[in-house]
Amino acid sequence: METGKTGVFTREQAIEALRNFSQKGEKSAGKPGVYKKGGFLGLGGYKQINENEAFDRLSKGDSVYTYKTPQDVREVGNLQDLQLLDTIKGARVNPVVTEGEANALEFLERGADSNDGIYDKGFMGREKKLDAIETLKVFQKESKVLNVKLGNDDDNPVAGTRDMEELNALQGQGVNTILPQPEFDAFKTFEPQGFYLGTGEKGKAYDALQVLQAGQSVQVDSKGRRATVSEPHDLQELDSLEKKGQNTILPQEQYDALKLFEKNAESQKQTPYQTGGQKGFAYEALQGYQAGKAVDVFSKGRLARTNNITDLLELEALEGEGKNLSMLPQDTVSLLKGFESSGEQGGQSAFMVDGKPGRAYEALQALQAGKPFSVRSYGRYAPVSNLDDLKLLEAFEGPGQYSSLLPQDVTGLLRYFESTNEQQGSRGFKVDGKEGRAYEAYAAMRKGQAFQAKAGGAWNSVLTKEDLVELNALLGNGANTILPDDQFAVLKNFSDGTYQGITLTSGGSRTNSYGALQKLQAGERVSFQLNGGDFGDVLQVPVNRLEDLPQALALCRNQQDYDKYRWSVPEFKDKVSPYVNQTPLLVQKALQQAAQEVRGISSPVSDGMKNAQKTQQCLQTASSSTKDILQTIDQALAFERPVQQALNEAQGPPQMVYGHVKQAQSYVERAVQQSHSVEQYLNDAEKSMGGSSSGGGHVHGHYSYTPVPTEDEAKQNEHDGHSSHNTSSNPYHSYTPVPSGTTTETPVEHDDHSRHGSGGYTPVPTTPTGQDHGSHNSHGSHGSGGYTPVPTTPITPTPPPEPVGPDYSAAKREVDQAQQGMETAHGHMHNALGKLGNVESHLYQAAGNLQQAQGALNQTVREMARASGDVRDLGQAIDRAGTASDTPIDALQSALQGASRFEAAVSQIVASFADKSPVIIESEIVQVLNISKDVRNQLSQAQKGNSDVKGGINGAQGEVRDTAASVGNALNGAKGVAGNIGQALETAKLSRGCATDAGNCSEAATNSVHNVEGDVRSAQDAVRRAGGDSGIISKLECTFRETRDIHQNLHEVGESMNKVDHCINGMGGTISNAAGAIDRMGSVLGQASSSLNGAGNGIQQAADSAGKTDQKISEALARLDKAEAILSRIPTMLKEVQKLQQAYESLSEGTFSQDAPVMKGSLKAIAELGDDEMKALAARALKLISVMETRPPRPSGWTAPSPLIQK
Structure with a gap:
């Protein structure tokens, strides 16, 4: 059905809808027709009209009516209302x-039970149908x-017509207009x-659909667990897989596969599927697939x-029933299943994929993904x-179905090396560092990738078929088809890389014949x-070409033949003479090394002396600083007196202020007592005038006032959301006390233009008729106080009684005004008392x-005294270190002079070494070593003195820490005093x-009392004009005198407050002086701290310099040690060199056995005494x-071979 959500009725559509209502009425109403109200103002019932007249009325905004039921009408106010009515109860034109939504609205408004229907919870839960x-x-x-x-369910929230359609379909009429039928059936299955x-609670099908449409999930019980459903189609899938068992969701082969693995796993008491580590059934597996997730299947x-x-x-x-086998390539399946069958023997896995064991399935997945596997x-x-x-x-290691893919020549060589090595218990090949068989080697060769073949006890790199042929020829069982015979013969001898003491190498490492050929x-x-x-x-003989192999091998054999025998003595002397002649030069070189070490002594000694001098300077600077610190602390102590004086002076004014405050409090309390008397006089006067006026019904004696807030307090109240003008907190509007027994009468408003305002009301007696009376407007200050009643009904009112006696109404108003003024003054006085109490509290x-400041000041002074003592101790520690600093400076100065003499003496020996005998050189070295001893003594003395300096500096650093603590405590104390x-x-x-506030309150009370005085005088005048009783005038006169006394007492309060202000002002000035003095004390202490x-920095620099002095002394001593060690060995070395040369000169064929041992002894002694170069030279000669x-003599007739590698 087309909907008209975007357009209202056209004329034709509206008339069609109205015609339907005229002919049929609303659905289920039982009474057709469209009506309007008849008669005057619609009081003449309802009159039926035709559709055109109804349309005209609706177009003009006039209502028409239809019958909901035979007894109940419905008003239709406009065309929009008509369209809504037609949608639900009519022909549904537009x-x-x-x-479905319309049917739902129509059904759910009435439901099946009397309580059913649509409800608006309304405001405060007031439900409306x-x-x-x-x-x-x-x-x-x-x-x-x-x-x-709906039925027994009273809680079905709906947010729109779509919700209502869904509710009606699932829990109402049950007709599916909302979902595909399988999804709808699934909801009904689990309902x-x-x-x-x-939220965890259970809900109905409608609740579940709402949650799903909101993008959330629900759960249902199935197969012993709670299955999660995220959308309606999920529920259909769960219903299909676990409830009905009928496939409405997937291609049949997919559905069957899911169910098969579920059945197989359950038969073995295993969980069939896992998704993301979560166990589940076919439903969860399908959810995982649809979400693009991996699913693990038990198989x-x-x-x-x-x-x-x-x-x-x-x-x-x-792995299942094989129903889907046709979808796979048969040759792939055959290979995989074959290897699976053979590989799983012995309990092993046939395949490894991604490092994990697998079966043919995992291998197939790897093939499809292009991933390697094993x-x-x-x-x-x-x-x-x-x-x-x-x-x-399969060709290499299987039945050979694909053996035609292999070249036989290469295959034969690979199988030879494979079988040869496997007979010895090892693999024949390596590819990428992993051992393998002929298959791996051939696969690598096909890819142009090098592999290794084991032959000759070594792994040999192979890249091509030719390499494999060469390997077989040199290290296998093949004949020579690769090289000339002489070259092949040489390489064949070196199958393992060695031959008769000769090694074949490449890049410094041994290689075999195949490797050399490569x-x-x-x-x-x-x-x-x-x-x-x-x-x-x-010795090495390089070979650059294959053609050079025979000649290079012959050269090696010649050298081996030459090296079998010893030389003649003349040949020996020729070979050993360079080493013998070089020994004196090496001794001279050692002496030069000693001279170099000696020359290196002066520099660290000089640097050490400079550092020692810097240490002394830093200590002097630190000592000067300690004197400045003492002066600074003395300056800080000088501020103690002005601070103490100011604090003492500041504690005097509070005592004076206490007296003034007490005096002011007594004046206020006296004024309060007098105010009670005034109030009593006013009450008596009022009673004497015959009852209370409109504002005079006060009970005097005990009042409850809310203090008037200060300006700051008022601002705070406004900030807190409580206006100071709120009548609930204003003392002048808090309440009007009513005396017990007083009858409250209805007030009549007055317009009184007298100076003091109306101040009350005129009581209106209750009439027997119970009529209300209007207000009375009096335009004179002395009006009669009566009223003119205003009737609201034709009944004639009873006239009021005529007034009897004097008219005290004006006087009563003045008295009432005075009472209110007195009440206001009373409040101000109480506020003044409160403020005076606050003055006293703040002064305390x-x-x-x-007092706290005075205690903190005393502690600060003690800390400053302690700091002064610590500074003196610091100065003494610095002076001790400074005194000790002279010793290392003097000792280093002497050591520097001795080092210069030492250097000059050694240089003289070096310069004349070649011209002097060993005896003279030995004598001069002894003298030089004596100078060295003096230098060592001076350096040791400097080292000890510097150690004393460092000890003194350490003590000074400890004193610095103590002083810093005491100065810091004093500085913190000064800050505390300032606080x-x-x-x-x-x-x-x-x-x-x-x-100031108390004074203001007193002044306000004074003003109020002044107004009361005026009110009392006015009351006296009013009584006189009314011809009243003189006793009333007398009472009012007593009242006036009491107010004058109150006035005087409040004036005294003001005077006391002026004195208080003067004292506190002086106290503030004195405290400010103390603050200034303590600030200056803190500033001076800060200078002392700086x-x-x-x-402290100077002492640290002195410590650093002393440490550097130690390093330089140690460096000089180390050089001195080296120089002395070399010089002490030179005389012995000269003697051994002389013996070696003598033995060499006398050496002959006949004396070799006597002279050779002498030479050996001298060479060994020289090796022990000399440096590394001397040791190497002696080793070669030995x-x-x-x-x-050790070698035998040459045989008779022996001829030296030629050429040789080394002669």
């Missing part, structure tokens, strides 16, 4: 809602939630057991990962990257390596602050403010002697 038309208007006008009662809503004893429902079909094909075959997992790899693996073919060098020559060194607090004084000054200001920081002693 409806504003859908047919609405019909369908009213409901539509509510929804069109505002966003509002209504409630529908009896209920739905768990987001063959493990969880198989599926990423979509197509994966599930493939799993079914491979296949178990021949006791290992073989890597597979694609289907071609799988076919090659290098030479690549244009790289290899070498033959052997130990030989005069010293048994490692200020006095306490001043106490500041608080005293603030409380004094508060006290002065309260005194100076102390400077002294090696030559060893060759002569």
Whole structure:
């Protein structure tokens, strides 16, 4: 049905709707027709009209009527109302809602039970029942939630017509107009057991649909758990899979696969599916697939990962009933199932995918994703990257279905190395560092990737088929088809890299014949390596080409033949002479090294002396700072007297203020007592005039007043949301006390233009007729006080009685005015008392602050005295360190002079070394070492003296810390004093403010009393004019005299307040003086603290310099140690060199056995005494002697081979 939500009725549509109502009436009403009201003002009943007249009336805004029931009419006020009525109760010419929504509104407004219907909860829960038309208007006008009662269910919130249609479909008429039928049926299936809503409570189908449409989820009980549903279609899926068992949701093969794995797992008491670690059934699996999540499926004893429902079909094909096998390539299935069958023998997994065991299904997933995986075959997992790899693996290690894919020549070589190595218990190949078989090697070769083949006990790199042929020829069982015979013969000898003491190397590492061939073919060098020559060194013969191999090997063999025998003595002397001749030069070099160490002594000694001098200067500066600190602390102590004096003076005024306050309080209290007398006189006067006036019915004696707030307090009240003008808190509007027994009469308003205002009312007696009386307007100050009644009915009122005796009305008003004025004055007096109490309270607090300041000042003075003592101790510690600083400076000065002499003496020995005998050199070295001893003594003395300086500095640093603590305490104490004084000054200001407020209250009370005096005089005049009793005038005169006394007492209060203000003002000035003095004391203490920081920095610099002095002394001593060690060894070295040279000169064939031991002894002694260079030289010479002693002599007729690597 088309809806008219965007357009109102046209004329034709409206007339059609009206015609329908004229002919048929509202649905279920039982009475047709459209009506208007008849007669004058519509009092003549209802008259039926035709559709045209009805349309005209509605167009002009006039109402028409239809019958809801035979007894009850409905008003239709305009065309919009007609359209709503037609939508629900008529022909639905241009409806504003859908047919389903309209049917729902029509049914739900009445329901099935008497209590059923649509309700607006209204304000404060006042429930109102609405019909369908009213409901539509509510929804069109505002966003509002209504409630529908239906049967036993009184709580069905609806926020629109769509909600009502859904409620009607699910819980009302039950006709589905809202959902696809399977979804609707699913709601009905789960309706009896209920739905768990987001809040945890159970709900109906309608509640669940509302929650789902809001984007939230519900839960239902099924298969022993609560299944989560996020949209209506989910409920259909759950119903299909777990309740009805009828497929309305998926292609049949997908539905069957889901149910199959669920059934199989449940038969084994396993959970069939897991999604994101959460266990579930086929429903949860389907939800996971639809959300794009991976689902783990229980199959063959493990969880198989599926990423979509197509994966599930493939799993079914491979591990289920095989219904979906046709969807997979048959050759792939055959290969995978074959390896699965063979690989799972022995309890192993046939495949590894992503490092996890798997079956044919996981392997298929990897193939489809282009991911590598591994296949178990021949006791290992073989890597597979694609289907071609799988076919090659089958060709090498399976039944051979794909063996035609393999070249036989390459395959034969690979199988040879595979079988040879496996017979020895190892794999024959490595690819990417992992051992494998012929399959892995061939797969790598196909990709152009190098692999390693094991041959000759080593792993050999292979890239091409040619490499494999060469490897087989040199290290396998192949014949020579690769090189000339002489080259092949040489390489064949080096199958493992060594041959008769000769090693084949590449890049410094041993290589075998195949490796050497690979290098030479690549244009790289290899070498033959052997130990030989005069010293048994490692000798190398480079080979740059294959053609050089025979000649290079011959050169190595010649060297080996030459090195078998010892040399002749002349040959030996030729070989050893360079080493013998070099020994004197090395001794001279050692002496030069000693001279260099000596020259290096002066620099650290000089630096150390400078650092020691800097230490002394820093200590002097720190000592000067301590004197400044003492002076500064003395200056701070000088401020104690003015601060103490100011504090003492400041504590005097509070005592004077207390007296003035007490005096003021007594004046106020006296005025209060007198005010009671005034009030009593006024009451007596009023009674004498014959009753109370309109404002005179006060009970005097005990009043309750709210103090008048100060300006600051009023602002605070306004801030807190309580205006100071609120009559509930204003003392002048708080209440009017009524005496017990007084009858309250109805007041008559007056317009009184007298000076003092009306001040009351004229009582109006209650008439027997109970009539109300109007107000009386009196334009004279002495009106009669009567009234003229104004009748509201034709009944003639009873005239009031004539007044009897004097007319006291004017006098009563004046008395009443005086009573109110006195009440106001009374309130001001009480406020004044309160403020005076506050003055006293603040003064007590200020006095306490001043006492605290005095105590803090005393503690501060004690801390300053302690700081002064600490500074003196600091100065003494600095002076002790300064005195000790002379010693290292003097000692270093002497050491510097000795170092210069030491350096000059050693330089002289070096300069004349070649011209002097060892004996003379030894004598001069002894003299030089004596100078060195003096230098060492001076350095040791400097070191000890510097240690004393450092100890003194450490003590000074401790004193600095103590002084800093005491100065800091004094500074904090001064700050505390300043804080106490500041608080005293603030409380004094508060006290002065309260005194001012008390004076203002007193002045206000005075003004009020002054007005009372005027009122009393006016009352006396009024009594006289009325010819009243003289006794009343006398009472009023007594009243006047009492007010004059009150006036005088309040005047005295003002005088006392002036004195209080003067005292507090003086007190504030004195406190300010104390604050200024303590601030200056704190400032001076701050200067002392800064100076102390400077002294501490100076002492720290002195400590740093002393530490550097120690380092330089240690450096000088270290150089001195090295120089002395070298110099002390030189005489012995010279003697051994002389012996070595003598033995060498006398060496011959006949004396070799006597001279060689002498040479060996001298060389060993020289090696022990000399540096690394001397040791190396001696070792070479000793090696030559060893060759002569250990090798056999040359045989007779022996001829030296040529050429040689080293002669």
